[in-house]
Amino acid sequence: MSVWACYLxxxxxxxxxxxxxxxxSAQTKLRWAHVYEVTxxxxxxxxxxxxxxxxxxxxxxxIEVFPASQLGNENQINEALGAGAIDIIxxxxxxxxxxxxxxxxxxxxxxxxxxxxxxxxxxxxxFAELAEGYKDKTRHKIAALTYYGQRHVTAxxxxxxxxxxxxxxxxxxxxxxxxxxxxxxxxxxxxxxxxDVYTALQQGLVDGQENPLPTIMAKKFHExxxxxxxxxxxxxxxxxxVGGHVWDKLAPEDRKLFADTLxxxxxxxxxxxxxxxxxxxxxxxxxxxxxxxxxxxxxxxxAIPLHNDASLGAGxxxxxxxELQALK
Numbered sequence: 036m037s038v039w040a041c042y043l044x045x046x047x048x049x050x051x052x053x054x055x056x057x058x059x060s061a062q063t064k065l066r067w068a069h070v071y072e073v074t075x076x077x078x079x080x081x082x083x084x085x086x087x088x089x090x091x092x093x094x095x096x097x098i099e100v101f102p103a104s105q106l107g108n109e110n111q112i113n114e115a116l117g118a119g120a121i122d123i124i125x126x127x128x129x130x131x132x133x134x135x136x137x138x139x140x141x142x143x144x145x146x147x148x149x150x151x152x153x154x155x156x157x158x159x160x161x162f163a164e165l166a167e168g169y170k171d172k173t174r175h176k177i178a179a180l181t182y183y184g185q186r187h188v189t190a191x192x193x194x195x196x197x198x199x200x201x202x203x204x205x206x207x208x209x210x211x212x213x214x215x216x217x218x219x220x221x222x223x224x225x226x227x228x229x230x231d232v233y234t235a236l237q238q239g240l241v242d243g244q245e246n247p248l249p250t251i252m253a254k255k256f257h258e259x260x261x262x263x264x265x266x267x268x269x270x271x272x273x274x275x276x277v278g279g280h281v282w283d284k285l286a287p288e289d290r291k292l293f294a295d296t297l298x299x300x301x302x303x304x305x306x307x308x309x310x311x312x313x314x315x316x317x318x319x320x321x322x323x324x325x326x327x328x329x330x331x332x333x334x335x336x337x338a339i340p341l342h343n344d345a346s347l348g349a350g351x352x353x354x355x356x357x358e359l360q361a362l363k
Contacts, residue, residue, distance in 0.1 A: 061095075062095055063095060064097045064098075065096060065099070065123060066120075066123070067081055067100045067123040068101045068115070069112070069125035069126075070102075070104045070125075071102060071103065072103055072254070073103060075250075075253050076249075076304040076311075077181065077273070078102045080301070080307075081102075081300065083300055083303070084296050084300035085098035085099070085100055087299075088292065088293065091296065092289065092292060098122075104228075106121060109127065109208070109209075109229060110209060113126060116175060116278045117173070119278060122280075123275065123281070124276050125276075126273060126274060127183065127208060127210065127271065127272075128141060128142045128274060129208060129211075130208070131177070131276070132210070133210055134172060135168055136348070137165050137351045137355060139350060141153070141270065141272055141359070142210075142212045142213070142272075143212060143348075144215055144268045144269050144334070145334070146269075147359075150182070150185075150270065152363075153270050153272070156362055159358075161358050161359060162180065165355075170279075174278075174279025174283070175278055176276065177275070178274075178275045178293060178294050179274065179297040179298045179300065180272055180275075181305055181308075182270075182272060182304075182309060183271035183272055184247025184250065184271055184308050185248075185267040185269070185271070185312065186247055186266070186267070186269040187245060187266050187267060187268075188205075188268070189245070189246075189251060189257075189262065189263045189324075190243035190264070191261045191262065192242075192261075193325070194243075194262065194266070195264065195329045197219065197220040197333055198221070200221060200222045203222040204222075204242045204243075205222040205223065205225060206226075206236070206244040207224045207226055209226035209228065210226075211347075211348040212348035212349075214348065215338070215341050215342075215344070215348060215349070216245070216268055218347055219334070219337040225240075227240075227241065232256070233256065233259060236259040244260075245266075245268070247308070247312070248311065248312050248315035248316060249315060252311075252315055252318065252319065257319050257324050260324070261323075261325060262324060262325045262326075263319055263326055264327040265326065265327065265331075266329055277293060342356065343356060
């Protein structure tokens with residue numbers, strides 16, 4: 036058994052023992068893990084939510100937040116959630132879709148038209164049904180959906196049309212669906228953990244990467260990349276997931292407390308990300324990056340024919356696809 040597996044088993048025994056008696060009457064300590072920096076809204080709103088849950092429950096729940104991959108990368112915290120070693124996580128929609136494929140529908144390139152389309156999806160019966168399908172598959176509860184931002188390409192050369200990415204070694208998250216974008220532009224997908232991206236760019240192990248503006252700024256990718264192309268190829272989301280080993284033990288009123296608070300935190304983070312996107316391109320330009328407005332329609336036309344390609348990770352039905360496209 037690996038050291039990591041032993042760690043998970045030991046911690047999971049401790050966590051499960053602390054909640055095995057049912058809904059908490061004494062204080063229940065929970066661990067919330069994510070990979071984002073302490074300056075990002077995801078973390079600051081997680082801290083707010085942890086504080087609010089403690090206050091609203093009159094101290095019955097004490098949630099400690101572990102940012103910046105302190106408890107592992109996204110694959111590892113997903114594994115730890117399943118083992119009961121971690122209780123709450125933020126995870127990108129494509130990582131969640133690795134377990135339940137239909138949930139990844141909005142992670143395909145140019146699947147969503149814009150932020151308003153994303154908001155319509157957030158409040159839709161389609162999202163509610165997909166979240167329930169994920170719970171049926173994993174036992175874990177998706178408590179909230181947060182806007183992560185539109186993903187853009189950085190490189191050390193201009194990227195204006197899909198052909199400019201032909202043969203590019205592009206760092207992507209280790210999630211299958213992301214290959215739909217690299218396939219559409221002829222780039223080579225290089226899966227690298229989020230915490231290692233800066234070093235990979237710095238050492239030339241990859242030619243570029245793709246992430247939303249707030250992430251590019253927070254991770255200081257402008258220090259190791261000269262150009263940013265505002266492709267906006269994926270309107271990205273992440274989900275707040277409460278482990279089944281916790282959710283199943285919560286009394287109905289505590290489930291409502293967690294869901295309401297986590298959704299409030301997600302809404303606040305979404306507003307902050309939306310606001311930052313309006314100014315960060317100019318800020319990155321001030322920091323020395325060349326900002327390019329590419330031919331987004333050319334990128335969109337390259338991606339759309341792949342939307343329902345099961346070999347590239349499309350795990351949704353045609354009916355689900357049509358329902359999403361019909362949202363306004």
